[in-house]
Amino acid sequence: MEDKRRIFYQVIEDRRSVRKYTDRKVSEEDLRVILESGRLAPSGENAQPWRFIIIRDQNSKEFLSYIGKNASGRGLTGGFLSKQMQTRFAGLEDEQKRIEAFKRLTSGNVSAFVSEADLILIVLGKKDVWDAPYDTSAAIENMLLTVTSIELGACWLVAPCLDIRDEVKIKEYFAVPEELKIFAIISIGEPARIARPRPRIPLHELTFNEKYGVPYYAEDGAGGTGDE
DSSP states (O other): OHHHHHHHHHHHHHOOBOOOBOSOOOOHHHHHHHHHHHHTSOOGGGOOOEEEEEEOOHHHHHHHHHHHHHHHHHHHHHHHHTTHHHHHTTTOOOHHHHHHHHHHHHTTTTTGGGGGSSEEEEEEEETTOTTHHHHHHHHHHHHHHHHHHTTOEEEEEOHHHHSHHHHHHHHHHTTOOTTEEEEEEEEEEOBSSOOOOOOOOOGGGTOBSSSTTSBSBOTTSOBOTTOO
């Protein structure tokens, strides 16, 4: 049991959003394991609303790259114009690096990389299932952790799915029926490099005891109702 806990937690710690891939192909065996892990996710009333389209064709991947680039470019340009982006990067003191970050983000290239992955999964959900957004998210996280466990990399993108105009284009291109909604696309392949861990908010700032604002843990990590 201790080994299972340690290995599982290590997979969680090792997971990264991978945006650079090698040319190595994802085997059918690995793909099936990834999809099975999504299929086994929990869902409200066991509705299992998820459906997955596997994309390997390069033209189709380029199409999704084009949609993602434009969607991210529009959204992040809005963030720049509304000053949200400037607030986000206020801690970056190097002005040149800050300008470069603004240019990279507003260009939309942060989502254009998907065509470099060996395959892309389009994650769909049934519109008549109330919990579909949460159910599909559970399936996606299962798949992301499975990807990590078999030493592949993935990135979960929603930018191409947020604007109804983009969703209509994707649904037409891939013949998605009206009763399904597009919730995400996931790029999957062998990582060309492993990104450094991103900063995480410490647990003592996220957890509260009985009422919001009452810390469950002290800043030094002590606390919790199990402590004597």
